[in-house]
Amino acid sequence: MLLLKVPKNDILAPLQSVSGVVEKRHTLPILSNVLIEKRGETLTFLATDIELQITTHANGSEGGEDVAVTVGARKLQDILRALPDGTEVSLILDDKRMQVRGGKSRFSLQTLPAADYPRMAPAKTDASFTLSQGHFKALLGLVQYSMAQQDIRYYLNGLLLVVMGRELRAVATDGHRLAFGSTELQQDMPHSEVILPRKTVIELSRLLADSDEPLEVVLAGNQAVFRFGNIELVTKLIDGKFPDYERVIPKGHDKTITLGRVAFLQALQRAAILTSEKHRGVRVVLSAGSLKIISNNAEQEEAQDELEVPYQGDALDIGFNVGYLVDVLNNVSSDDIECHLHDSNSSALITVPGNATFRYVVMPMRI
Amino acid sequence: MPSIHSLPDVLISQIAAGEVVERPASVLKELLENSLDAGATDIQVQLAEGGVRLIRVADDGGGMDREDLPLSLLRHATSKIASLEDLERVVSLGFRGEALASIASVARVSIASRRPEAAHAWKIEARDGTLAPAALAAGTVVEVGDLYYNTPARRKFLKSEATEFGHCDEVFRRIALARPGVRFQLQHNGKLIHRLAAADPERRIGDVMGEDFSAQARRVEASAGSLAIFGFAALPAHARASRDSQYCYVNGRFVRDKLLSHALREAYRDVLHGSHHPAYVLFVELDPAGVDVNVHPAKTEVRFRDARSIHQFVFHAVQRALASPLGAGQGTAAYPVPDHGADVGGAGFIRSDGPKPAPVSPWHRQEQVRLDVEQRVPAYVDFVRAAADSRPDIFEAPELAAGAPAPRATEAGGSGAPFLGYALGQLHGVYVLAQNDAGLVLVDMHAAHERILYEKLKNAADGGEPASQKMLIPALLAVSATEMALALEHGADLQRLGFEVAAAGPLELMVRAVPVLAAGARVPDLIRALLDDFRNFGASDVLSAHRNELLATVACHGAVRAHRVLSLPEMNALLREMEVTERADQCNHGRPTWTQLTMSDLDKLFLRGK
Secondary structure, three states: OEEEEEEHHHHHHHHHHHHOOOOOOOOOHHHHEEEEEEEOOEEEEEEEOOOEEEEEEEEOEOOOOOEEEEEEHHHHHHHHHHOOOOOEEEEEEEOOEEEEEEOOEEEEEEEEEHHHOOOOOOOOOOEEEEEEHHHHHHHHHHHHHHOOOOOOOHHHOEEEEEEEEEEEEEEEEOOOEEEEEEEEEEEEEEEEEEEEEHHHHHHHHHHOOOOOOEEEEEEEOOEEEEEEOOEEEEEEOOOOOOOOHHHHOOOOOOEEEEEEHHHHHHHHHHHHOOOOOOOOEEEEEEEOOEEEEEEEOOOOOEEEEEEEOOOOOOOEEEEEEHHHHHHHHHHOOOOEEEEEEOOOOOOEEEEEOOEEEEEEEEOOEEO | OOOOOOOOHHHHHHHHHHHHOOOHHHHHHHHHHHHHHOOOOEEEEEEEHHHOOEEEEEEOOOOOOOOHHHHHOOOOOOOOOOOHHHHHOOOOOOOOOOHHHHHHHHOEEEEEEEOOOOOOEEEEEOOOOOEEEEOOOOEEEEEEEOOOOOOHHHHOOOOOHHHHHHHHHHHHHHHHHHOOOOEEEEEEOOEEEEEEOOOOHHHHHHHHHOHHHHHHEEEEEEEEOOEEEEEEEEOHHHOEOOOOOEEEEEOOEEOOOHHHHHHHHHHHHOOOOOOOEOOEEEEEEOOHHHEEOOOOOOOOOOEEOOHHHHHHHHHHHHHHHHHOOOOOOOOOOOOOOOHHHHHHHHHHHHHOOOOOOOOOOHHHHHHHHHHHHHHHHHHOHHHHHHHHHHOHHHOOOHHHHHOOOOOHHHHHHOOOOOOOOEEEEEEOOOEEEEEOOOEEEEEEHHHHHHHHHHHHHHHHHOOOOOOEEEEEEEEEEEOOHHHHHHHHHOHHHHHHOOOEEEEEEOOEEEEEEEEHHHOOOOHHHHHHHHHHHHHHHOOOOHHHHHHHHHHHHHHHHHOOOOOOOOOHHHHHHHHHHHHHOOOOOEOOOOOEOEEEEEHHHHHHHOOOOO
């Protein structure tokens, strides 16, 4: 039976929104499939990796009885992508196979029964709020690069969202550095905290638009649901105790310098060339009026760069992993940044003049 | 309810025999050690049926008086120690005074012995203690027959005659290796198996281990204070698939010690292919007070007072011996070559493309080809000798032609022909072919280059404290009480490695800083491995092992790949680098980087001179 007959892009776009979830390798074959469900005029695409589930819709389905089937997500996507633009594509289901027809091309794909496809059971809603997609995307962008990756402290492999009053906070740390950002909410909310898994955060950033379109966030037990456009993303949460971020954000650092973000970033990137591959340490040497960046590699080659700074305090020599500094400078957008230091054993705090709430904390390195 | 009573003496001895007399080989070991402790210089062993029917050990040692003979069979009777002080500084092999008694309780034993000054020998039968005069030159003869005749259960555990003889042979070799000054002879079922003349240690090792081993081994020699080590360690390319051929002695006593084998494994780690085991014969000497041999009745385990320094000492001595670059002269030539080969090459190469590789030009190639042909001709030894005499003008340094006995000497002696010779060309973009004094050298260029880069990276990374990244969120680590104690005790060592560790609770460690090199690793696993090494060996190599793994990956990616076309100057440069690089014989994964086909190997292929 004919499921759908639409121009190629009307089906490729929704498929691409969901297929990011599908992992390349699986022990459970059905997880490399996407669920296609026809209900009345609407066609629903759903993909999951059990932790994360994304649903989207396409209109224009033919009439007839309701039906659901699963088919290899990557293969279907590759076929659609390879067809010429503007081709009218039809999906036809017969028995155990799904046919894809477009122009003079014919493809017959194997299917697996939709009843076997794992779906997340909806949980009871605890709280929900709405904000603009663009704001939330920007908030994620400010902190997500600090998430840990495959750390055994599993709760660091994600991003902490805190709702309190009219404030939404996002925090990420890999144990060596921490990024903190916040944005305002329209409504007053009871306090709650959830940790979103790393993959969810990355998918969200990919799917969210830089627009004022609304995003509905629902916190429900051990799940969180994000609804925007015609996409619904359901994710499991990381069950764990996120470290006390407020305690590690230093207060009262006495040495403050303001630096041009791009100039500082470029100086660091130059110095990074002469750091060893595995040990990306640079020395930051602060003295009256000047900030020097010095690096050495294993072959004893040396790089030195200097920035003029309006600073008159005590001298300081402190080491950092250059990657941690480059990360933050790449991910904030202001012209200037402020660097707050205390001594060579204490963390450094980086703030942005235009964003009163953003905080980035990085621990020094003994070189 | 059974009442408590003391056990009869024979039963006590039989229980002790369970530990000491495991199989015929253990009897042989005890008897040989007794002979050596008696100062023997000539020991003859006769075995029958793998030692089960008969073990007869005859020596020319000090012998025993008539009065001592019955005592020698008593439990805890010995002439070797007399007080606790003696026990703490044991210099004899045995000292527990229970071997003969144990053996006598499970076998038919007779001892005949004569002191040099005695009029004649006396012989005692252990079964009934009867003494009778006997005929014997000075020394002692112990005969052990029908082992386990009275303990059939034990007898069932004996393996085939060949297996039991194999074990006896192994014991014999172990002891013979340790005492090169003593003449040994071993007969089995009337057949002569070994006859070892008194010799210097090097010679004895060759006699026992075979010429193969000597040819493939590097000499290990070092001393520091009262510590000394001597012996031979086989080059990694000649490692074996099993653990045999590992002989380690502490003060002349064969041991299987965890600490020493760990140190040796570490020393071989960088160069040994994963599934292989190194071969070595090593003698460690130290103050007897620094080692406790009274750990186990069989005495193959020892305990060191200063485990850490011994571990490091052995590790460094062996590692250094294995590391020395190809060019450096070693006690033994690793790749022995026939003398004529050296002569031929020594003469031929100086001419070929010389120490300064010329640019590749058609003209140069042509000349090269012509020379190759010319060089083949002198492969006939006599001919080249004649040629050297009659045409001295061809050879820039004719006196060197005869003055290069072994290729390794060339680097040190400066005769001009490098150890790995000069490149001829590339085979399918994978192997570099070169000719040296001995013949043809084949080099796996990727493997060789990988090793060169790896050694360079390691040298660059060594020295200086490792960079350490502080943690913003300290990692917590649940540990056992022992691990906690070790972590606190070795806090300074950990800090030197780049860790900052503190107790967060009775069984919880807080990690405040980690070395940058460990960034990708699982910190808890790494710390546990470190602490485990600290406990067992007093020092740890875990971190540098981890670092070296990273460097090896970098080296592997940086090395020239197969199918990359190299010019002759590039190939020659690679060969020269190999000669000065440590451990250049193996790539990072333990595979050999080069091999030699000598002229005589090649001659054999063509049935030349047959």
